Amino acid sequence: MSSTDDMQIFLTYGDIALASSLIIIVLILSWRLRLTLTKTLLTAAVRTIVQLSFIGLILAWIFAREQWYEVLLILTIMTLIAGGAAKNRVKRSYKGLFIDTLLAVSLSAVLVTSIAIFVILRVQPWYTPQFVIPILGLILGNSLTAISLTSNQLIEAFHEQQGRIEMMLSLSARPFEAVHEQIRAAIINGMTPTLNSMLVVGIVSLPGMMTGQILAGADPTQAVRYQIVTMFLICVSSTLGCTISALLIYRRFFNKNEQFLSP
Incomplete structure (x- = not known):
């Protein structure tokens, strides 16, 4: 048998x-x-x-x-493509949108991936492709979705609620106060898919990374531990990405004199 x-x-x-x-x-x-x-x-x-x-x-x-410069090149290409994909998912564009989405994607993903590689997994050497490429790819894929959702809703809100924002500014509200509700709602919208997946993981769904490891013959307990780590990494990177994206868009719609720039 x-x-x-x-x-x-x-x-x-x-x-x-x-x-x-x-x-x-x-x-x-x-x-x-x-x-x-x-x-x-x-x-x-x-x-x-x-x-x-x-x-x-x-x-x-x-x-x-396992050459560090080749791994770094792949990571750079992945990040650039992710920034472009996030930008292309935004319905209402503006000048500088690609730079903003690229910054939001790269800053959040690189920071969280670095924590995973250097602090949590302690990979030696850091550019071991077996670890760094899949982790960055997983984080980028989820972050760009969250960032595009946040960007879409926030830009749409600035277009549709222009009158309300200008009214609050006329009543002596600071720029951030005038758009705080829109920023908060946009970040929540971007985080919703990640939070929903965390609420049902292991009960309703078995994530792809965990399923792939088990199918490949890995120890289920180790597969679960890796999945827990990646879920938290995704949550942090998505939150950072959404926040950075929202703040960059906010800065685009106000000038140095704290005046709202009509979309």
Whole structure:
């Protein structure tokens, strides 16, 4: 009798093709319900395969070499792409939006990843790609979603509540006082997905990182510990990212004379 402790399943290209064929179910539902998502679904499916296959080859090469400058280059590219993705998700743009989203994403992600690598995991050397690349990628992915939600709501609020903000300024309110409610609501909106996932993790859902480790044969208790650490890292980075983004947008909409700049 074989023991499940030693069981490890290796996926083949045939397994990938079989999983990919399940998209047909989604395509049928899209067609029957007239969701007009066929093109988007096909594009997303193809990009998923191509992008993940490409990054798999790149990571395998980097893991084998373990050169700090190559790891740093990958981390930089990941951060730039995350900043651009966060910017592209904002419906109402303004001059300097990319710089603001990039700063919010990079500052929060780099700070939290550094704490994880140097303080919590104490990785030696710090540029060990097995640790630093997945951790930064996980944090970036969640942070850019939170930042884009915060940016969207705050910019929208500045457009829609311009009259209210100007009225409060005319009543001697300081700039931050005039927009505090909008900033607070925007940050809460950005943090909602992260908080919701923390409330149900382990009860309703098993996160991807933990599931992947268990499927790969890792000790479930260790997988849980890693997941707890990453959940807290994501929470902190998302909060920092949302706050930085909100403050940068706030500064864009007020001049040196503390006057509100009409959107």
